[in-house]
Amino acid sequence: MTKWEYVTVPLIVHATKQILDQWGEDGYELVQVVPGPDNNGLVAYLKRPKD
Numbered sequence: 001m002t003k004w005e006y007v008t009v010p011l012i013v014h015a016t017k018q019i020l021d022q023w024g025e026d027g028y029e030l031v032q033v034v035p036g037p038d039n040n041g042l043v044a045y046l047k048r049p050k051d
Contacts, residue, residue, distance in 0.1 A: 003050040006031075011042040020044065 007028065011019055020030060028046035036043045 004047045005050045006045065006047050009044045009046060010036060011044050013041070016042075 007023070009019060009023060011033065023044075023046050024030075027048040029048060031045045031047050033042050033044050035041075
């Protein structure tokens with residue numbers, strides 16, 4: 001059974017692609033993007049298999 005580790009990352013509108021690309025290079029897969037607290041910005045939820 002695969003075990004996962006998760007991370008939440010605030011997304012900056014003008015750097016969204018760069019932020020997601022960097023986490024992707026570290027082995028993370030995007031799961032979901034949701035509005036941030038108080039609908040201020042966006043937050044990405046990412047996961048990768050745990051070693």
